[in-house]
Amino acid sequence: MNNLLAVKDLHTYFHLRNGVVKAVEGVSIEVKQGEVVGIVGESGCGKSMTALSIMRLIQPPGRIEKGEIIFKGRDLLKMEDEELRKIRGSEISMIFQEPMTALNPVFTVGYQIEEVLKLHSELGKEERKSRVIEMMRKVGLPDPEKRYREYPHQLSGGMRQRVMIAMALIMNPSLVIADEPTTALDVTIQKQILELMKTLKREYDMSLIFITHDMGVVREISDRVYVMYAGKIVEEGSVEEIFENPLHPYTVGLLDSIPSVNIEDRKKPLKSIEGSVPDPANKPSGCPFHPRCEKAMDICRNVEPPLVKISETHFVRCHLYG
Amino acid sequence: MGSDFVRRFFRDKVAVTGLILVIAVFIVAIFAPYIAPYPPDAIDPSHPLQPPSIHHIMGTDSLGRDVFSRMVYGARVSLLVGFVAVGISTLIGTILGAIAGYYGGWVDTIIMRFVDIMLCFPTFFLILAVIAFLNPGIINIMVVIGLTSWMGVARLVRAEFLKLKSQEFTQAVVAVGARDLRIIFKHILPNAMAPVLVAATLGVAGAVLTESALSFLGLGVQPPTPSWGNILAEGKDNIEIAWWLSFYPGLAILITVLGYNLVGEGIRDAIDPRLKDE
DSSP states (O other), X not given: OOEEEEEEEEEEEEEETTEEEEEEEEEEEEEETXXXXXXXXXXXXXXXXXXXXXXXXXXXXXXXXXXXXXETTEXXXXXXHHHHHXXXXXXXXXXXXXXXTSSOTTSOHHHHHHHHHHHHOOOOHHHHHHHHHHHHHHTTOSSHHHHTTOOGGGSOHHHHHHHHHHHHHTTOOSEEEEESTTTTSOHHHHHHHHHXXXXXXHHHTOEEEEEESOHHHHHHHOSEEEEEETTEEEEEEEHHHHHHSOXXXXXXXXXXXXXXXXXXXXXXXXXXXXXXXXXXXXXXXXXXXXXXXXXXXXXXXXXXXXXXXXXXXXXXXXXXXX | OHHHHHHHHHHXXXXXXXXXXXXXXXXHHHTHHHHOSSOTTOOOXXXXXXXXXXXXXXXXXXXXXXXXXXXXXXXXXXXXXXXXXXXXXXXHHHXXXXXXXXXXXXXXXXXXXXXXXXHHSOHHHHHHHHHHHSOOSHHHHHHHHXXXXXXXXXXXXXXXXXXXXXXXXXXXXXXXXXXXXXXXXXXXXXXXXXXXXXXXXXXXXHHHHHHHHHHHTTSXXXXXXXXXXXXXXXXXXXXXXXXXXXXXXXXXXXXXXXXXXXXXXXXXXHHOHHHHHO
């Protein structure tokens, strides 16, 4: 399997008045054809910025400083705006976190899905409409002919997220980036949306980058997982490697903080990781996780750990394995 | 959004009332020759400053002209000036404000400093100065009012764009591959129109008032062509003995301004379904 997308050494910085915020610092990610890649981490670890960088949606004062984003053999960062525009929405599309605000309130949902076809195809009016209605049915919107004429505010959060999914998939893209698509939804709806995405992923044979802070969701959907902390990848591996044999103390901490369904386990207090994500404008020296790490050694304070290879697919950035 | 918008607008009784006022003034302006009982400039020296009566329902002025007939023709001038001037200022203000707000950076700096420069001039004296060079006349007045009153709209639109461009739906349309012009004018602008429409209705009122003031000073619509402004100006000379010369033009301006305000608010509610249906 070839790489559909290869992000290499991506650096995205925000130049603010009181300093430079290094939101993404040397992230490398690979996505193969048909693969689901999960990116996990706490809020502020740079996972959304990585996603936005791939689509080149970073707005000033943010800027992509360095790196390559190779999609189907071509560097998106070197592309002309017009070329990139043709790729956005048709070959790479994005599902946003907040279905409440990601749809334009003044247009009907049917119009907004149809617009993607207007931008990227030569289809006639009737054909577009029937494709939209078909897509709305596929994402499980009941009564699509009626929904077609409704405004976003008339739909529930879960239905709006289905509309976003319909917009993202209607051009049959090879890569879909989903930025916390289930975070803003109720738990029961989360489950439905997750199942829907799994079904559609199989049907459309697309690759998916799934960004979330929820380890349970990652396990459910991903083939491979990247764990991010303070703008860097701290561990990567197959979903089995990450969940059965987590190596980085941060990954271990994330897994320990999931409530268990097992009654025996429930008697023990739920663990949490002490402290919070460092201020990205003022990151600790050495390993950025050392102030919160139970196993921190002297070297961690001064020397940044390299990415250590554990197996063909499993890598970890920690001095414990160096 | 077309038919939904119309349906929501007509459900709003206050907005419909405003629309009726506006349409009434429009009908009067369009059918002026059929409504006015006398020619607007027919002088009758034997009946100057007659109070309202069966023959002259709004009385006569100092030259014995029928005030009602002059008011009816004056509606044409006021509406034309109001509409064209606001049309010009809204167009300029919207385009410049949208570009400044969307692109930001040096584009924004240049446009907004230009706005500041324009705002430095006392608008009314700027208009006076320009009109003094050009010939006073209805076309010049419309253009000059339009060219000197777009700055407020530009600021409003820019502020709305600054707010809207960071919202997720803007990012979402960029992410589906829309071009800048489409994003600016099709997706963001309709969301930014509500305050512009309110500003435009007030702008109509403002333009009507500016036209009146210019006419009053003899730099506006030239007699014998009637405008509410120059009837009002004439009324001022005789305000102690002929109240009707001031009262009716004032009432006409009030009704017109009120009508536009109600319509503007109705449009705002109808264009933004969230405000109504929930």
